[in-house]
Amino acid sequence: MRRVHALVIVASASLTLTACGAASGLRGATTITLYNGQHPQTTAALVASFERATGIMVVVRDGDEDVLAQQIAQEGSGSPADVYYSENSPDLQFLSEKGLLSAIQASTLAKVPRRYSSPSGDWLGVTARVSGIVYNTRLVSPTAVPTSVMALAGQHWADKVGLAPSETDFLPVITSVEHYYGRATALSWLLALKRNAGSHVYPDNETLVAEVNSGQVAVGIIDHYYWYRLRYELGSSSLHSRFTTFAPRDPGYVLDVSGAAVLRSSRHESAAQRFVAFLVSAAGQRIIADSQSYEYPLGSGVAAAPILPRFASLQPAQLSINQLGDGSGAVTLLHEAQLL
Numbered sequence: 001m002r003r004v005h006a007l008v009i010v011a012s013a014s015l016t017l018t019a020c021g022a023a024s025g026l027r028g029a030t031t032i033t034l035y036n037g038q039h040p041q042t043t044a045a046l047v048a049s050f051e052r053a054t055g056i057m058v059v060v061r062d063g064d065e066d067v068l069a070q071q072i073a074q075e076g077s078g079s080p081a082d083v084y085y086s087e088n089s090p091d092l093q094f095l096s097e098k099g100l101l102s103a104i105q106a107s108t109l110a111k112v113p114r115r116y117s118s119p120s121g122d123w124l125g126v127t128a129r130v131s132g133i134v135y136n137t138r139l140v141s142p143t144a145v146p147t148s149v150m151a152l153a154g155q156h157w158a159d160k161v162g163l164a165p166s167e168t169d170f171l172p173v174i175t176s177v178e179h180y181y182g183r184a185t186a187l188s189w190l191l192a193l194k195r196n197a198g199s200h201v202y203p204d205n206e207t208l209v210a211e212v213n214s215g216q217v218a219v220g221i222i223d224h225y226y227w228y229r230l231r232y233e234l235g236s237s238s239l240h241s242r243f244t245t246f247a248p249r250d251p252g253y254v255l256d257v258s259g260a261a262v263l264r265s266s267r268h269e270s271a272a273q274r275f276v277a278f279l280v281s282a283a284g285q286r287i288i289a290d291s292q293s294y295e296y297p298l299g300s301g302v303a304a305a306p307i308l309p310r311f312a313s314l315q316p317a318q319l320s321i322n323q324l325g326d327g328s329g330a331v332t333l334l335h336e337a338q339l340l
Helices: 002-026 040-054 065-078 089-097 149-153 168-181 185-198 205-214 224-234 269-279 282-290 328-335
Strands: 029-037 057-062 082-087 124-136 217-223 241-244 254-263
Touching: 002 040, 002 205, 029 040, 040 057, 040 124, 040 269, 040 282, 065 089, 065 149, 082 089, 082 269, 089 168, 089 254, 124 149, 124 168, 124 205, 124 224, 124 269, 149 168, 149 185, 149 217, 168 328, 185 224, 185 328, 205 217, 205 224, 205 241, 205 328, 217 224, 217 269
Parallel strands: 029 057, 029 082
Antiparallel strands: 082 254, 124 217, 124 241, 124 254
16 A cells, blocks of 8 residues: 555656656757666756756656656556666666666666676666664663574563564564575564564654654664764764674675666667666776775775675675565565564
8 A cells, every 4th residue: 555655646747747857858868768767866866967968858757666667667668667666676676677677788887886786687786785684772782782683582682672573674683584495484573573572563664763862762774874864963972872783794795786777678779778887987987985885895896885894895695686686575575474
């Protein structure tokens, strides 16, 4: 029901944005349409730089990544989208499996280590982040922070765990738990998390990390960048929380890839390919590194913001893009646990 409601909102907003794009097209510039499931502020900076460099105009339709992916699937060959930009790989894999994506140019794919892009070469990894635990420093001491995501199912954490189960960032963690321990254990783990969360179930990760920081709940499972953004917004003196990863290779320590794809239905494929190439160019990756997105650039050898742990020091669970899949198994488990 939430997905249907969101889809109507996105579709309504898209009509207004299409009209703006048409006006740009009348000035003689090529115009492409970007379905953007990534963070609007950083995407806006990337689009502005790309437009200045190329003269190609970009109409941006912002929305939840899963809603936009479903919209593309429904639109099929009639989709007005030229490029899809997603926070996580499962929605890209979903579109790939439906045959809705074009091959990314080899020269563009070569700018990113191969393991971070589509196994079939039809979408491109752009940035990465890792999942872990955020904890309130007044409620939990550093020595008491669990080293495994599985520990959060224990009775000790009753009424202390915050969850944002409708966030797509949570799906790779569920998929990882299922991969390592099997479906039955993954479902039992989710049911225990639900019990331990009690009333601390939130609509998004921004709310979750803020509630942990304020002491409304002790811990939560998030991707690292939500905490770093909160730190930027509040200042370090107003923080009462920390983020840390789980133990090396723990199933709760997942490296998530954000990526972009050119739609097979694109009527401006050459321009769309140029935009995707720009995202992983040195110029595009520096915009990401210098922004407040706090993600790890994956392309052109650009380093992340100095405040982040070095990318080479990360030790996430060993999961391939194929093993993370399209997220459908994780969604099914969430429904069975009545968390969706």
